Amino acid sequence: MKNKTIKVDYLARVEGEGALLVKIAGDRVAEVQLKIFEPPRFFEAFLRGRDCRETPDITARICGICPIAYQMSAVHAIEQACGVQVGGQIRELRRLIYCGEWIESHALHMFMLHAPDFLGYEDAIQMAKDHPEIVKRGLRMKKVGNEIVTLLGGREIHPVNVKVGGFYKVPRKPDFHHLRENLLTARDEALAHVRWLKNLSFPDFEKSYEFVSLQHPTEYPFNEGRLVSNHGLDIAVEDFDAHFQEEHVAYSNALHCRLKERGAYAVGPQARFNLNFDRLSPLAQEAAREFGLAVPCLNPFLSIVLRSIELLYAYDEALRIIDRYEMPDQPSLEVPFRAGTGRACTEAPRGTLYHRYSIDENGIILDAKITPPTSQNQKSIEDDLRHFVGPRLHLPHKELTWQCEQAIRNYDPCISCATHFLKLELQRD
Amino acid sequence: MKKRRKPKLAVWKFASCDGCQLSLLDCEDELLTVVGAIDLAYFPEATRAVLKGPYDLSLVEGSITTQHDAERIHEVRRASKYLVTIGACATAGGIQALRNFKNVKEFISVVYASPEYISTLSHSTPISYHVAVDYELRGCPINKLQLVEVINAFVNQRKPAIPSHSVCVECKMRGNVCVMVARQTPCLGPVTHAGCGAICPAYDRGCYGCYGPMEAPNAHSLGNHLVQLGMKSEDISRVFRTYNAFSDPFRQASEIHEK
CATH class of the missing domain: 3.40.50.700 (NADH:ubiquinone oxidoreductase-like, 20kDa subunit)
Structure with a gap:
């Protein structure tokens, strides 16, 4: 057997600029590199000296696909630093806007970025020629997410209404009327879509993982909870830095995050599903069972189904929040500054997003650290490819390359997010 | 055809x-x-x-x-x-x-x-x-x-119909109450390029300039007005230094107020 190389110089249908290199020596995989060449933008550096109230607006600009995740992690971390906890309807509205982002992001990924792989199309536009109803359904389902974020945030990308302490302005109950109708329709479509996904064939591939996600006592996680894993991790978010470590590798502009004790781990829908199945709404649990999903789900190619289950949950949860909504007296709480450090994890569509800020008594940021989900998944992505490629070396080169791309897209990697966090303190570890 | x-x-x-x-x-x-x-x-x-x-x-x-x-x-x-x-x-x-x-x-x-x-x-x-x-x-x-x-x-080989006036015009078109006049909320609307639809004032906050400078803005004058509203110099410098910080009018306004 001779040596060969699988190379994808510019990964398509992922957010940002990345490349893949798999080196094969004889019949074994010698090396896998997920290269991220997206230029770094230095957010942690220029956050120093900014007013901590600017963090939701500024960190949103790390990612145009999941700005809400950045806004939520930022405001919760600053509020924690200042000793403020937001409850009641403002807390509920934060869950609601997060539902909107999950819907936008999951629908984008499932229909526009991932589904074409399963059906053998280069993109969703080509797929739309043969499956117009599926693509149109996806666009309709996605649009409801945009509606939620636009109603609560002002616009779908980089919304303007989230602030430390709550919102600038909160909706009146009748504002939800039209949205509610659309959510009911979308929930039905999501249910139909989970059933349609049974038509796809999924590569036969399973692997053991350490899954990590937030876990709340009763809710499927968005903004609160402890960090848990299926290998015994159970820590408060404040202890993140004691258990997780980032490494700088030469071929990537994004740091690789690992568990200090055990190495690679995975975050995202698969981790959330496996760790929080019983916190899903009854409808979402039932749809998962009907599909034949069980905990643990160890095939990463099934992530497209898990996203559809989370999508269904997001519609369900949004309806629950809207139906119980009462307009709060104040759109936000006062957050008096005090010197200190605050930390928060929230569940971005792609997985856990960690923010840490140290501020002075005037609310000026002294230090910032941001660990996005894709940096946490990089090692898992590379591990998946290492195991996936070996038994498939007999496949034609083109087909194997495409399947490798698909395996990367299982994680919905957001490379724009992953690249900005080359930090001095990472080297101190 | x-x-x-x-x-x-x-x-x-x-x-x-x-x-x-x-x-x-x-x-x-x-x-x-x-x-x-x-x-x-x-x-x-x-x-x-x-x-x-x-x-x-x-x-x-x-x-x-x-x-x-x-x-x-x-x-x-x-x-x-x-x-x-x-x-x-x-x-x-x-x-x-x-x-x-x-x-x-x-x-x-x-x-x-x-x-x-x-x-x-x-x-x-x-x-x-x-x-x-x-x-x-x-x-x-x-x-x-x-x-x-x-x-x-x-x-279609034609000129895009994109207005180049300020956010203030969009605010009036949307029927917003002026946050700066009515509530003394600092707002970059008077110097910011239209296009967003005046979202921030509609959500009870001042415009933060994410569309960058409009055509021929008077950012210097707005900076002075923000001083009158009680903003500190470093805060004024900061509000001009965000997503369009390196555009000339915003850069100059931020430098005037830089400590």
Whole structure:
């Protein structure tokens, strides 16, 4: 057997600029590199000296696909630093806007970025020629997410209404009327879509993982909870830095995050599903069972189904929040500054997003650290490819390359997010 | 009527958050119509397929921050009949242009773990610093309907109908109460380019300038007014130094109030 190389110089249908290199020596995989060449933008550096109230607006600009995740992690971390906890309807509205982002992001990924792989199309536009109803359904389902974020945030990308302490302005109950109708329709479509996904064939591939996600006592996680894993991790978010470590590798502009004790781990829908199945709404649990999903789900190619289950949950949860909504007296709480450090994890569509800020008594940021989900998944992505490629070396080169791309897209990697966090303190570890 | 060849559209990414190119995929109602009228010849975020250039219209997202990108933008220009920048990064250098105000050597040594792994330029610059640009669409992020209008205009060889007045005009059109007059809330609306639809004042906050300077703004005068509203110098400097910090009018206003 001779040596060969699988190379994808510019990964398509992922957010940002990345490349893949798999080196094969004889019949074994010698090396896998997920290269991220997206230029770094230095957010942690220029956050120093900014007013901590600017963090939701500024960190949103790390990612145009999941700005809400950045806004939520930022405001919760600053509020924690200042000793403020937001409850009641403002807390509920934060869950609601997060539902909107999950819907936008999951629908984008499932229909526009991932589904074409399963059906053998280069993109969703080509797929739309043969499956117009599926693509149109996806666009309709996605649009409801945009509606939620636009109603609560002002616009779908980089919304303007989230602030430390709550919102600038909160909706009146009748504002939800039209949205509610659309959510009911979308929930039905999501249910139909989970059933349609049974038509796809999924590569036969399973692997053991350490899954990590937030876990709340009763809710499927968005903004609160402890960090848990299926290998015994159970820590408060404040202890993140004691258990997780980032490494700088030469071929990537994004740091690789690992568990200090055990190495690679995975975050995202698969981790959330496996760790929080019983916190899903009854409808979402039932749809998962009907599909034949069980905990643990160890095939990463099934992530497209898990996203559809989370999508269904997001519609369900949004309806629950809207139906119980009462307009709060104040759109936000006062957050008096005090010197200190605050930390928060929230569940971005792609997985856990960690923010840490140290501020002075005037609310000026002294230090910032941001660990996005894709940096946490990089090692898992590379591990998946290492195991996936070996038994498939007999496949034609083109087909194997495409399947490798698909395996990367299982994680919905957001490379724009992953690249900005080359930090001095990472080297101190 | 003779069937015309479909124009070829390319979407290029430089240093950015992907939000502006995502705006195209966020056009749920228009997307299939738009792609019916054009060929998506190069758009890696959406497709594996690549058609060879030249391209009739190139949309460029992101700013130039590396030597490699400074060279790549010339290739993009050569391959494009029309080149349109989309968003604050491509048009003004973006939030990452905040590095332009720092002592670069010190900045890099503080931030980078292993500088030898990284290649970066000392400044983040707009596309127009490097090549000729046919049109600049503003916003952080851009307005998706304005994007559809720009694509439509270039495909049909006409001028885009995009107003260049201030956010104040949009505020009046939307029927907002002026947050600065009524509540003394600091607002960059009077100097900021229209396009967002005056969202921030509609949500009870001041405009924070994400569309960058309007045509011929008087940022100096607004800065003085913000002083009268009781804002501290460093705060005024900061509000001009965000997503369009390196655009001349905002840069100058921020420098006047820099301590």
